[in-house]
Amino acid sequence: MQFSSSLLENAVNEFAKLPGIGKKTALRLVLHLLKQEPAEVGQFSEVIAKMRAEIKFCQRCHNVADGDICSICANSQRKKELICVVENIRDVIAIESTQQFNGTYHVLGGVISPLDGIGPDQLNIEALIQRVEKEQIEELIFALNPNIQGDTTIYYIQKKLQQSSVRVTTIARGIAFGGELEYADEMTLGRSLQNRLPVERYVK
Amino acid sequence: MQFSSSLLENAVNEFAKLPGIGKKTALRLVLHLLKQEPAEVGQFSEVIAKMRAEIKFCQRCHNVADGDICSICANSQRKKELICVVENIRDVIAIESTQQFNGTYHVLGGVISPLDGIGPDQLNIEALIQRVEKEQIEELIFALNPNIQGDTTIYYIQKKLQQSSVRVTTIARGIAFGGELEYADEMTLGRSLQNRLPVERYVK
Numbered sequence: 001m002q003f004s005s006s007l008l009e010n011a012v013n014e015f016a017k018l019p020g021i022g023k024k025t026a027l028r029l030v031l032h033l034l035k036q037e038p039a040e041v042g043q044f045s046e047v048i049a050k051m052r053a054e055i056k057f058c059q060r061c062h063n064v065a066d067g068d069i070c071s072i073c074a075n076s077q078r079k080k081e082l083i084c085v086v087e088n089i090r091d092v093i094a095i096e097s098t099q100q101f102n103g104t105y106h107v108l109g110g111v112i113s114p115l116d117g118i119g120p121d122q123l124n125i126e127a128l129i130q131r132v133e134k135e136q137i138e139e140l141i142f143a144l145n146p147n148i149q150g151d152t153t154i155y156y157i158q159k160k161l162q163q164s165s166v167r168v169t170t171i172a173r174g175i176a177f178g179g180e181l182e183y184a185d186e187m188t189l190g191r192s193l194q195n196r197l198p199v200e201r202y203v204k
Numbered sequence: 205m206q207f208s209s210s211l212l213e214n215a216v217n218e219f220a221k222l223p224g225i226g227k228k229t230a231l232r233l234v235l236h237l238l239k240q241e242p243a244e245v246g247q248f249s250e251v252i253a254k255m256r257a258e259i260k261f262c263q264r265c266h267n268v269a270d271g272d273i274c275s276i277c278a279n280s281q282r283k284k285e286l287i288c289v290v291e292n293i294r295d296v297i298a299i300e301s302t303q304q305f306n307g308t309y310h311v312l313g314g315v316i317s318p319l320d321g322i323g324p325d326q327l328n329i330e331a332l333i334q335r336v337e338k339e340q341i342e343e344l345i346f347a348l349n350p351n352i353q354g355d356t357t358i359y360y361i362q363k364k365l366q367q368s369s370v371r372v373t374t375i376a377r378g379i380a381f382g383g384e385l386e387y388a389d390e391m392t393l394g395r396s397l398q399n400r401l402p403v404e405r406y407v408k
Contacts, residue, residue: 001297001301002297002300002301002303003268003297003300004262004267004268004269004274004275004276004296004300005259005267005268005269005270005274005275006270007254007255007258007259007268007270008255008259008268008293010251010254010255011251011252011255014247014248014251014252015252017248018233018236018237019232019233019236020229020232021233024386025224027294027297028223028224029222029223029225030252030255031293031294032222032223033222033252033255033256034255034256034259034268036256038256038257041252041253041255041256041257042253042256042257043218044218044221044252045249045250045252045253045256046249046253047214047215047218048215048218048219048234048237048245048248048249048252049245049246049249049250050211050214051211051212051214051215051234051237051238051245052237052238052240052242052245052246053242053245053246054211055209055211055212055238058208063208063209064207064208064209064211064212064238065208065209066209066210066211070208070209071208071209072208089235090231090235092208093205093206093207093231096206096208097205097206099206
């Protein structure tokens with residue numbers, strides 16, 4: 001792509017560094033910004049820079065936060081004795097969007113994956129163990145992606161907590177709402193048969 | 205979508221204002237930036253703001269420029285007597301990418317479209333007429349999208365130039381009616397420049 005302005009070219013190149021944004025899309029976005037008022041583009045640019053420079057991670061749950069403690073941990077309405085363990089920030093947002101969970105979180109920052117060189121020490125696992133020991137935690141709910149890495153991580157943390165009286169659960173595995181039985185893999189279908197629910201509980 | 209950080213939320217909202225970027229894509233882009241070094245994100249933000257604040261439009265051809273005159277008009281190798289008339293900056297980039305054109309451009313800033321309330325006065329048409337009168341222009345090549353608005357614009361400008369001895373041509377209809385210049389492959393676009401037709405033959 002040939003540009004007659006290096007300012008334009010630099011801006012397109014910066015956008016094209018983002019994941020899933022090619023050169024043509026980058027150009028479309030930059031030309032859109034070019035049509036906006038300078039003040040609006042200034043705000044766009046400022047908000048992004050400010051976000052990266054000032055965002056913090058909650059000292060308690062490792063979620064993103066504006067201060068030392070995130071708004072979920074700081075909320076006195078949330079049950080502090082209930083911790084939902086997730087892989088990353090995106091999972092927190094997904095669960096919050098269901099509006100079905102009133103506890104707090106613990107963001108691991110990944111899952112144990114020896115092939116990718118990620119062991120327990122690279123994750124916020126030790127911090128979780130300490131939270132369970134020091135805070136009055138009643139239940140840990142694992143909400144990790146249902147794959148080998150997720151299961152390994154659950155197994156590892158559960159072993160570490162054997163001495164503790166905390167209740168350890170995981171979100172239900174089964175056929176997704178709107179899913180097709182015939183396309184479900186054998187593992188999922190088999191487990192959903194084993195973990196079947198009385199209809200009364202399913203319906204409510 | 206529920207966020208535990210207003211910094212994150214603001215950044216996602218800014219990205220989601222861009223065309224074709226929804227909330228989920230915006231979140232993906234912001235979380236990508238969150239993983240980058242602050243200096244890199246600072247550069248991203250700075251380049252965008254600088255682009256909008258400092259970019260200029262060429263006083264001669266109305267293309268984007270870093271200074272008063274764009275790099276194409278300033279290039280002594282380009283034939284000044286040959287003007288390619290295009291709708292917008294994107295079309296300049298598309299034609300430059302073919303590497304088949306060695307003249308200069310004139311960016312109209314749109315095409316005549318009464319339904320959208322765009323008449324000749326909203327476009328850089330008067331400036332084009334003046335360029336033809338004052339500069340030693342030998343040929344105008346119209347490279348407008350092949351649709352009614354484009355044809356109307358060609359017809360209007362040709363009428364205005366009837367007294368002039370300038371040769372008026374249009375790129376060949378290698379591009380399907382209703383197509384968009386920016387999505388044409390370089391071969392088609394390049395050939396359509398080589399096979400341009402006099403407007404008299406094009407109109408009938």
